[in-house]
Amino acid sequence: MAEILRIAESASEPGTQALPQNIEAEAALLGALMIDNRLVEDVQLKLQPHHFFEPLHGRIYESILRLTDKNMIANPVTLKPLFDADEAMKEVGGPSYLAQLTGSGAAVIGARDFAAQIYDLALLRALVGVGRDLVESALDTSEEVAPLAQIEQAETELYKVAEEGGAEGRAKSFGEAALASIRNAEAALNRGGGLTGITTGFQGLNGRIGGLQRSDLIIVAGRPGMGKSALATNMAFAAAERFMQDQSDGIDAKASAGAPVAIFSLEMSAEQLVTRVLSEQAQVTAEQIRTGNIAKQEFASFARTADRLHSLPLYIDDTPGLTIAALRTRARRLKRQKGIGMVVVDYLQLLQGTGRGGASENRVQEISEISRGLKQLAKELDVPVIGLSQLSRAVEQREDKRPQLADLRESGSIEQDADIVMFIYREEYYVASRKPAEDHPDFMAWQEQMERAYGRAELIVAKNRHGATGKEPLRFQGRYTKFSDPADEDRLPEMRS
Template sequence: MADNDMWQSTNGNTGRAGSNRGGNAGAPIYGSGATRNAEGTSGTTLFDRVPPHDVDAEMAVLGGMLMSKDAIGEVSQVLETADFYQPQHQTIYDAILTLFAGSQPVDVVLVANELMKDGNLDKVGGADYLHSLVASVPTAANAMYYADIVHQNAVLRNVITAGTKIAQMGYSASGAQAEDIVNLAQSEVYEMSAGKVRQDYVAIGPVLQNTLDQLDKMQNHELEQGVPTGFRDIDEVTQGLQPGQMIVVAGRPAMGKSTLGIDFARSAALHHNMTSIVFSLEMSKVELAQRIIAAETNIPLAAMRRAEDITPDRWNTLNNFWTKMQDAPLFIDDSPNMSLMEIRAKCRRLKQTNDLKLVVIDYLQLMSSGKRVESRQQEVSEFSRALKLLAKELEVPVVALSQLNRGPEMRNDKKPQLSDLRESGSIEQDADVVFLVHRPDFYNKEDRPGEADIIMAKHRNGPTDTFNLAFLGATSKFMDMPQDYQQAGV
């Protein structure tokens, strides 16, 4: 075997001799003075121990990939370059993937040539080491088994890294930062458990290729759309609520913003089986459930609050609705004084356990930070920015309901504008989409009764528009207007 001193592992061994299955000799015992490990060796700290890895498994994976193109395709779906512990194995893996991505054949000679181009062949141990990788496995059939071992060890190393970061943050923080540290710790654990790696910069070429691939899939109706809102024209313009977007639904009190937010959640969870959660800081679970039942069954909301109005026919309708919807993936949380940290933690957990697809928060100005701030405007700005980051982290649309100031009342037409967003201009900046709810008959009962304008005042990735919907206050929902409907005077 060629000299391999260029790539020594942390325990001073190289190649197969450096194999370490687990690297966990036992839990450390902490006390005053020197730290001792489970064997009682004085002066060895937790951080001096060799991280979990298995060099034999890494060699077997690479050997299988050098023997079989099918193995390359399978393993590349499971392993990242950083999953390999040995640096020379990372370099060899990258060379194999480079050839594979270029639709070129892969074998020892071609990989050696690829490594030589970049001046890495001698660093990985030369062609002799590549031959030893092939010799380390009798068949490529077990490549995925070895890949799983490599991946599991990488996960354990990520656990150690996350734990080390959390410990360092805890030691360096002051008491006033405790809540922020808890959130950062949760974020570290979520990223690690979700198998995410912080992305580095990337070349434009692959990004353009992915963009064109998405466009091609859209034309062929192969690309999964966003979360359907349930409204024909809105979905036509937005292609649904998109992952990573922050969507603001704003309006004056009693205008119907909560109703629209619940309509979005109903469409996603009850009609498209997409896991959704509504954080209600204004209404109780029972009130929310009553609105959902009224909207789905067309039983007036007022009747839901008067037992004598529930006729036998309505009971049958309610029972049928219950049978149909009892397992729907819709979650409701009406915890009082909910902090942003609680919302983030619950969303992360639901993403892991139920593949969360939509978050609705009713409403932004009722959220609490749980700490002293200079101004309410600064606090709401922090909420807005944090919700946008949450949407990107979980890759789900986050719908934040928001109050408007009294600006619309000061205008003759009473129509809301972006500048009316209450307490923070940063809401407008952070939002990808802003819907402003306007009902003319709220101000004048004779002005287009039963109609509502949903004004898309901001659309980061497309045109703005105004959508004409019907507002059914009795059953607490919005509905599409007939396609041939014409507004009076239009």
């Protein structure tokens, strides 16, 4: 085993602080795997070639995986041709080194422990690397210093290390999955109204989709002026308010149909969003609040509403020009610090990818990266993520302006990554734009059409990975940018079933 000792000694050269590693454990594991190929099944899901400190050991491990994947025996004889020209192998005596690794059959007993230690030491080395990079970048003042960007980058890298060190992926048994299904059904029974996830604030929509489910990416799309931001803000408020009410009623956070919410607003400021919420709840128009044209009684109502909602668990990040990586970092931080259970992104096309191609970068690929990143965020944090999206102008070219999945702007990956896709459609918006002069012969017909459409909206569930699609009617109060459930008599005939 002289060659193994030689590798171990070279890994700890005098004058340098050795990185966490155990060359002997690596050698013992490789020997065990070549003696009993069945052990590969126990370690390959978690242990990867890059986890080995010695590069030669990583290449041997990779070759063992490749052969066993082809249902071939992986031992010193079958591996020998793969390393005849390997320079590092020549330095330790050539392919005969493979036979030396199998010298101790006792290593088979501790193979799993060796694999676990190799993996843990690799995580520690990754952590050391993040720390060194952080120190070097913090000390380098040769270029423009951006401390907050460096902190966000460090958080991202640390999260990658933590993410890799998470629970090992495994298949769930039918019994485990069935138990989770029963718990969801029990939650729906206790909450009433078929609500298994977080409330949307709309009874009809809750009944159709069961609320906003954890780990789901929900896309809410529409043309400009349809009320995407208003709808998302209404949903966020409903979830946060329900959580606040349940907490005051002594309901456990895990059993609540609400959740603390984070809104990433790339279009509007935090003040504008809060003004919308207060306008809706106090029934005072945002214009009155903004201009000060407000009666004392209305101002008192506004102030009381602000005081009542002071502790609302709704957090707004209005940083412009966020990249998908920065957004994910900030969302993880809010999950850790505030326990958020829902994320809203307004809106998807204002996010930037992580590529450095700038304007020349393929926008379709960038949007694909963003939608995929939002879905990954939903799964990582185990929360519903609502992403608002613009629609293409193709809608305006059709006689029926109701959106379709093909209208999703810039990338089909949005539809592919989303668990639920909902479109907002308000006929009132289009009817109002066709208003004729009052002395025009068509004015009376237009007025009747406007009366039928006024205050009505449709939420079209075009994709639902968990159930049926269809339309849900909503009422829209433009003065307060508020959506609500319609009265039964206001429901459209095709939506009553």
